[in-house]
Amino acid sequence: MARAPVYYADYLKLDRLLTSQQPESLKEGVDAHDEMLFIIVHQAYELWFKQILHELDRVERDFGAVPVSDDAMARIVHDLERIHEILKLTVAQLDVLETMTPFDFLDFRDLLMPASGFQSLQFRAIETRLGLAAETRVPLDDKAIEERLSPADRTALSEARERPTVFVMLDQWLARTPFLDWGGASFRDAYRQAVEKHLARDADFIRADRAMPEEKRERELKAIDKAIASFAAIFAPEGDGGGWRLSGPAVQAALFITLYRDKPAVQPAFRLLATLMDIDETMTLWRYRHALMVERMIGVKIGTGGSSGHAYLRTTAERHRVFADLFRLSTFLIPRAAVPDLPASVQARLGFVYST
Numbered sequence: 001m002a003r004a005p006v007y008y009a010d011y012l013k014l015d016r017l018l019t020s021q022q023p024e025s026l027k028e029g030v031d032a033h034d035e036m037l038f039i040i041v042h043q044a045y046e047l048w049f050k051q052i053l054h055e056l057d058r059v060e061r062d063f064g065a066v067p068v069s070d071d072a073m074a075r076i077v078h079d080l081e082r083i084h085e086i087l088k089l090t091v092a093q094l095d096v097l098e099t100m101t102p103f104d105f106l107d108f109r110d111l112l113m114p115a116s117g118f119q120s121l122q123f124r125a126i127e128t129r130l131g132l133a134a135e136t137r138v139p140l141d142d143k144a145i146e147e148r149l150s151p152a153d154r155t156a157l158s159e160a161r162e163r164p165t166v167f168v169m170l171d172q173w174l175a176r177t178p179f180l181d182w183g184g185a186s187f188r189d190a191y192r193q194a195v196e197k198h199l200a201r202d203a204d205f206i207r208a209d210r211a212m213p214e215e216k217r218e219r220e221l222k223a224i225d226k227a228i229a230s231f232a233a234i235f236a237p238e239g240d241g242g243g244w245r246l247s248g249p250a251v252q253a254a255l256f257i258t259l260y261r262d263k264p265a266v267q268p269a270f271r272l273l274a275t276l277m278d279i280d281e282t283m284t285l286w287r288y289r290h291a292l293m294v295e296r297m298i299g300v301k302i303g304t305g306g307s308s309g310h311a312y313l314r315t316t317a318e319r320h321r322v323f324a325d326l327f328r329l330s331t332f333l334i335p336r337a338a339v340p341d342l343p344a345s346v347q348a349r350l351g352f353v354y355s356t
């Protein structure tokens with residue numbers, strides 16, 4: 001039987017999509033021209049959130065497998081890059097909303113109480129599935145997120161929490177990375193010595209700088225001591241972890257990938273780490289931009305969801321980071337010339353050889 005021809009409006013369910021903008025102000029007979037923009041911008045966000053979650057579904061399937069095949073890794077990087085592009089768009093979208101002035105917003109703001117973006121289930125699912133740790137969350141008036149969600153959304157969020165997060169899958173995958181043991185002198189030992197030497201040299205520079213005020217010198221030396229301790233922690237089988245959220249073997253692998261990224265077999269892994277940092281950075285950018293927009297719209301008033309508004313949101317931008325460990329790696333990078341050479345046997349395994 002021939003398929004019925006597909007009609008544009010039916011395929012996109014435009015009847016439902018385009019009748020889903022129902023301003024509260026219209027119902028109340030209040031004149032608030034900008035509420036339409038406010039609704040459409042939020043709906044556009046929710047559609048993009050849906051697409052991000054769709055990408056995360058495939059990332060979860062591919063990244064959760066052991067081992068992760070080369071084909072799967074290519075797909076994971078591709079999907080994550082798409083998520084990053086969407087996130088960039090979500091930051092840019094705030095410009096459109098900011099064409100609404102704070103005065104225009106007042107036309108309908110009170111009609112929205114107590115609804116808030118705080119209740120966006122899809123946003124919570126994205127944060128959660130990327131791997132935002134519950135203990136890093138900024139508490140909001142001591143009330144958990146759940147209390148502000150409907151029972152159905154609460155159930156959906158707790159289901160999302162049961163799923164493996166990108167962070168955990170990354171940690172496990174990194175910890176399985178081969179190539180770190182070189183037999184005899186391993187990457188771990190060689191690199192550890194090289195980094196500790198470099199950090200000690202930085203400390204010597206600071207001590208030798210006569211122009212540096214004493215207070216600043218002490219602060220800088222303390223920071224280096226802290227860096228040395230947290231670097232040592234990734235080699236300790238037990239211990240407090242040195243403030244890392246990734247496991248020691250995972251951090252070592254991430255360093256290896258960062259240093260030897262030019263090797264063909266390491267390239268996909270390097271792109272993966274770079275894209276996760278892009279995602280983390282753009283999410284943080286969104287949080288800052290949203291916090292600034294909120295300050296511009298409502299000043300220091302509390303949010304419709306009952307938070308301290310701008311102050312709460314600014315703190316989330318600082319604290320709600322998922323892949324901050326990857327940024328921290330840079331503390332432990334050393335100049336190219338000081339990086340240990342790969343043994344020939346490892347080199348051979350990291351290259352692609354095409355010969356007849």
Ligand code: HEM
Pocket residue numbers: 041042045046097105115116117118119120123290293294297298302303304305306307308309310312313316
């Ligand atoms: C006039 C525009 C906006 C204002 C004044 C505003 C205000 C706020 C405030 C004050 C909060 C903190 C919770 C509360 O007390 O309500 C919040 C949270 C939030 N808003 Fe907005 N918002 C605006 C636009 C948007 C848009 C367009 C989105 C896109 C989906 C959005 C998504 C969110 C999310 C996801 C949160 C939770 C953030 C978190 O807890 O980390 N908001 N918003």
